[in-house]
Amino acid sequence: MYRKLLAIPNEHQFIRTDMKWDEGKQIDVDTFWYDEKDTGGNIIAKYVVKVTKFIYPPKKSEISYQKFTPDSLSLVSSGELAH
Numbered sequence: 405m406y407r408k409l410l411a412i413p414n415e416h417q418f419i420r421t422d423m424k425w426d427e428g429k430q431i432d433v434d435t436f437w438y439d440e441k442d443t444g445g446n447i448i449a450k451y452v453v454k455v456t457k458f459i460y461p462p463k464k465s466e467i468s469y470q471k472f473t474p475d476s477l478s479l480v481s482s483g484e485l486a487h
Contacts, residue, residue: 406436406453409485410469416448417441432457447474453485 407418422437438451450472457465467485472478 405487406438406451406467406469406485409467409487410451410453410471412440415443417445430459432459449480450474450476 410418412418417440419439419441420436421439424435426433426435434455434457436451436453436455438453439447440449440451442448452470452472454468455465456468457463465487467487468483469485470482471480473480
C-alpha cells in the first residue's frame with residue numbers, strides 16, 4: 405500500500421525494516437521504517453511512515469511520511485499521503 409502511495413518503482417525493492425505501535429486513549433500511531441533498494445541491491449532512500457488513527461468520531465486516519473538519504477542523515481522530503 406505505502407509503496408504505491410510513495411510511487412516506488414516496481415523494479416525497486418521496498419523492504420520494511422522495523423515497526424512500532426503506540427496505543428493511546430484517543431489516537432493510535434503506527435510507525436514503519438522502510439529501505440528502498442535499486443535493482444543492484446543498493447539502498448537509495450530510507451522512509452519513515454506514520455499512520456495516525458483517531459479512535460473517536462469522526463473515526464479517520466492520516467498517513468505521513470519522511471524520506472531520508474541512504475545514510476539517514478538528511479531529510480529529502482516529507483508530507484501527507486492521500487489514501
